[in-house]
Every structure is written in C-alpha cells, then in structure tokens.
Amino acid sequence: MVMLAGLAAAAAAAAAPDRARIPIATRDLVEVAEIGAPTLSPDGKRVAYRVSRPSVEDNRTVLAWYVSDLAGGRPIPVGSGGAAQYEGSGGLAEQVPKWDPDSRGLRFRALVDGAVGIWHWREGEATEREVVDDADILDFALSADAKVLRYSIGAPRAAIAVAERRAYADGVVVDEHLDIMQPVAGGAIEDGRRIMQQLPTEWFERERLLWDAPRQQRTVGSDGKPPAGNAHFSPSRLEQGKKVVSQAGDTADMGADGDRKRVTVTRPDGRVIACGAPICRSPRLAALGWRPGADTLLLFEREGSAREAVWVWRVGASRAHHIATTDGAQRASYRAPRCAIAASALVCAESRPLQPPRLVRIDLDQGKRRTLTDPNAGLQRRISASAEVLQWGDDVTGILLRPARANGPLPLVIQYYHCAGFLKGGVGDEIPMLPLVGHGVAILCMDRTRSPKGGPIEAGYALALTDIERAIDGLAASGTVDPARIGIGGLSFGSEVALWAIRKSKRFAAATSSSGQISDIYYWANALPGRGFPEMLKRYWQLGDPDADAARWALLAPAADAARIDTPLLMQLPESEARYVIEFHTRLKRAGKPAEMILFADEPHIKTQPVHKRAVYERNLDWYRFWLKGEEDPDPAKREQYARWHQLSAGQSLPVPAP
Secondary structure, rough: OOOOOOHHHHHHHHOOOOOOOOOOHHHHHHOOOEEEEEOOOOOEEEEEEEEEEEEOOEEEEEEEEEEEEEOOOOOEEEOOOOEEEEEOOOEOOOOOOOOOOOOOOEEEEEEEOOEEEEEEEEEEOOOOOOOOOOOOEEEEOOOOOOOOEEHHHHHHHHHHHHHHHHHHHHHHOOOOOOOOOOOOOEEEOOOEEEEEEEOOOOOOEEEEEEOOOOEEEEEEEEEOOOOOOOOOOOOOOOOOEEEOOOOOEEEEEEEEEEEEEEEEEEEEOOOEEEHHHHHHHHEEEEEEEEEEOOOEEEEEEEEOOOOOEEEEEEOOOOOOOOEEOHHHHHOOOOOOOOOEEEOOOOEEEEEEOEEEEEEEEEEOOOEEEEEEEEHHHHHHHOOOEEEEEEOOOOOOOEEOOOOEEOOEEEEEEEEEEEEOOOOOOOOOOOHHHHHHHHHHHHHEEEEOOOOOOOOOOHHHHHHHHHHHHHHHHHHHHOOOOOOOOEEEEEEOOHHHHHHHHHHHOOOOEEEEEEOOOHHHHHOOOOOOOOOOOHHHHHHHHHOOOOEEEEEHHHHHHHHHHHOOOOOEEEEEHHHHHHHHHHHHHHHHHHHOOOOEEEEEOOOOOOOOOOHHHHHHHHHHHHHHHHHHHHOOOHHHHHHHHHHHHHHHHHHHOOOOOOO
16 A cells, blocks of 8 residues: 555645634535536636535525636626526536627526526626526527527426426326336425426436427527527537547547557648657546647546546657646536636646635646635635545555544544545535544545456455455554444445445444445336336346346345344435335344434435435434444434434444443
8 A cells, every 4th residue: 555645745734733723514514615617718818617505504505607817816706506406316417608709798507486597697797687488498509609599498397387286186107207216296306396207217317297398499689589590500619528629620539459548639631640648548548638729738647536637748749748636526428527728727626635626727837726716715724634645556546534633543434436526525425524534533535446347246346345455454554543443335336335345344333325225126116118227237237137036136135134234334315215225224123233224305316405415414423433433422412313323232243432
C-alpha cells in the first residue's frame, strides 16, 4: 500500500489548526452547494453556471443561475432556476444554458408555477419567462441569428392531470410499465406535489404518465411572434469526448488498440497525424477537447473515480505536458463536463475530498488556479481532517480520511464504489464522512475495481471483498485502524458489496445499506412480458427464473444467508425498494439478528428530499458510533432509538465496545 503525494499537500492545508472551528454536522453536509455545467460565452470571456443548495428547513433544493467573468470579480446573479427536477434514479437533473451570440444574455429552462418554460436573461435587465406552452418544454435550440427558438414538447400538462385523476378513480392496469413497488397514487414529489410515474425501460428510469406521447417540435420568434422564413440552426458540437471537431474543422479521434488508446487528428484535407506522446496511449484516457484558437488538444486522463489529469498536446509534437489534476463529478454521458475549455484557461466546477465545490480558473500555460466563486467558503474554513490517496497494487485506489490529530488505531468505516470530489457522503450521500471523522472514526472510500469482462457478477463482489480485506490488513499493520472495529456501507453496487462482505466475512462489526437487494419479489414484480427485465437480469446478474435457477438465486440473494449473518445491519431504504428485502429483513429478525430497517416515502433510488438525507446521515452516524465505539448521542429524542439498539446488542455475539 502506498500513499500518492498529490493529495497529501492539500490535506495538510485543510487540517491546519483553528481554535474557532465548529465541528461539521450532518446538516452541513446536506446543505452543501453544488455547481453544475459551467458554460462559456461565445466570446470566451464569461462563464454561466447553476448553483443548487438543499435546505433542510424548507425541505427543497434552491436553484440559482450566475455568470462570472474569467478575469475575476463578483458573480452576476441571473435568476432562479425554478423548482428542482430529478432524473429517474434521483440525481439532480442538469442542463446546459444557451448563450446569446453577443455574450450579453442567456436562456435556460425552469419549472415555475407548475410549467417548464424558457427563461431569458439580458445583462442589465430582469430575467423573464420568454416561452411557455401547454406542455413542458423538454429542450430547445437558438437559431444562428438568435431570432428564432425551436423547442420540443410531449403530452400537455392538462392531459397528464386527467390521466392521473382517471388512474386514481378508475384503478390502474397492472402491465409491464407499472412500478408496482411504488404507491399507486404516486411515489415521487415534484414542485411540492405527488406525481404518478411509469417504467419506460427495462431499468428504473421512471417518467411521468403519458411519457410515450409523440414528441412535437415548435418554433417561435424571439419577439414572441411566428417566425418568418426558414431559420438556420447550427448543429451542436461536442466540446469533449472521444471524437471532437475543432472550429477549423480538424477532427480528433480516440480509438483503441486492445487496452491501450490511440489518438489521431484528421485535417480537413484528409491528412492524418498520429499522436506519439505517451499520454495518447494511456489506457486511462477518458476524453479529448480542442483548445479554442489553437492547434492544440487537451487530453483528460482518469485517476481514480473522478480525478482527471489534464494534459496539453500541440498537434504533431512528440510530447505532451501535464498542467493540472481536477476532481469533482464523474464523467458521464448524461452529465455536462465539469470543465469548460477557454482559449487561455480551463473553467472547472471543482471539488476535492476535503474541498467542497467551487468554480476555479486553471491557466492552460502554467496550471495556476484562481477561484472565481466559492459558495461553500464558510464550510471549508471549518473542516479539520487529513486525507490521503492510497493505492494497492496497480489498479486499486482509495482515499483515507482521518482526524487531523489521530491517536492510536481508529475505528474504520468503508464505502466501496466511487470516490468523486468532496467526500461528504459517498455514492448517494448516505455515510456522514466528516461528522464520523469528527467523532474519531476513520473513513476509507475505495474506488471500484472492474472484474474481468464476461465474468459472473459474484466475481466482482469477491474481488471487491479481497481488495477491502487487503486494505484493512495494510491499515491495521501500520497501526492506523483497529481491525476489530470495522464498518462497511454503501448504495446501489456499494450496498451489494457491503451485503456480500457481511455474508462472506466475520470481519465487520457494523454495516449499513441504502438500497434494495435482489430477491424473488424483485424478479416477480418486474418480469411481466414486454419490458425486457428478465433479459436484463440475465445479462447483468446471469440470473434466470427463480424456479428454474434456484442455485444462483441462493448464491446471490442475501435472504439465503440471513441465519449466518452476525454483523449489525441498518437498512435505510426508499419505500419502493424496501419491499424487495421484506423476506431478508424478516428472516434476520426471526433469527434474532441485530438488524433494523427504516423506510422513506416518495423517494427514488437516490434520496432527494433534504429532510430525508439529514435523517439518514444522522442515523448512520449514530449507528456506527454505537457499534464501533460504544457511544450514544445524549439527545433525549434518541432514547427510544438506543433502547432498540441495546435490545439488538443483547442478542448478538459481537459486544458493543465500552464507552
């Protein structure tokens, strides 16, 4: 096990002593402001971005748009982003604004007063709703001369409302699109009211009723009148990716030779230039991007889950040079890149393990950083911890958080899956990392190691457990952690690994889970003909019908091992996913195992409501303190909780550590 030096210096600065520092609480983590989709103006001098900040008091997420000058200065407030909307799995839906050609205004979509419309901001003027239709606007484009808007819509809002009333009054047909695990009256909250949803695909990306209504395109002049003549709309150009085109028409393409990458540039006249710099062959190369106004490529190389090394390569040169390493959100097809490329700088919505999100300018020649805006500056000043990037072998990476002044072997909580940006709660924001560190518990966030392609899913679980146990052994051998006080938790694949770990190993003194698990109920609730769910299950889990494939179900479904699990387990699940683990939970309780399950209404896979996120953080904090340290929060409101947990501890073989 080695520590990579890149993060150590930043950790030391974050751990500087400050007698006035206030401990980080669970509410602080819930209300961290996030920065989304930085988008450069056409002249390259400004950047637009959206700040989202959850509020526990109001139980909503406040969205606001801003514009900052790359030269510095105070951000310009553009206006409200309306009510928050979420993807089917629960992530906050992002969008990229559209700048006016003169760089003095921009447009964006916002859900306001029950309707998603197009809003327009012009410098020195109030932001106004420019277009609203009888259906929500799904996306839009601006003509090259900025005189015409083209947008797409689905079913009218009134038709959706009628469909919801009819479904409630007349009953709902159970078919392949009904999510029978959600309440029939609706299992999601949008803009303060419950909405009904369906399952359009084999997976769980839920949509409103009438999601399958034909899409329509409409055009309107920027003056609100029908447009005259045919408007020209420039095709959208991918700014970063595996194939990108420069303003001059040069095409950069990232191919592959086995596990290694291959980068070539094709000129408009057909000439091909191959990149011979070592970075262009890196198997971790993630994306390319052109530097505006220059015959230069930026190459983004993965380091762990979301960290990326940024390299600059002048086309034809034999070498590239490294200018910076960024961290933050993971690169994904459904999310705008966290960095925008200007002629002289990268503009990044950046965060690090001990650095909450901020907007920074990174000089492309010297790599120097300058903060453009920091909505979490107050929280940053209060953080007191150390962070170390660890590596085991060639492909296993993780980040260890500890108190700034750690004495003796510490209890440890492990989250396995992804370690992206600011480590407030891990994937899904469920484990309160900094509050746990504040109570003397170390945190190890481990990046997922991909198992060999084509192998069974349990090979990935087993590989994860091997990596986790190797990490525990290394940290215990160095005297960093106490191997008798190890916890593990996670969401989605991370929860699958956590459940596999406590089924196959006795090394864990406490565990938490945030997601449903596979079970017979999971299969039969989703396997109606027409949706393709059984086929997906066969591809991903190599599972067939439970009646015909009983051996594999017994191997993968945790209910089969309920009698052998001794690790105290807390499951805090969305109501719709909790029904999948009814048998598992009941078997644990009937066997006298130390288990507790808490359900949250109106939540998708990733919980969205700030009050729920805080409740999950707070209970997970209490759970790990109780089982790993024998500590109890003196808050009188928690007496009943601790009474239940003491009853659990009385019937299990692993004693709670003395306070």
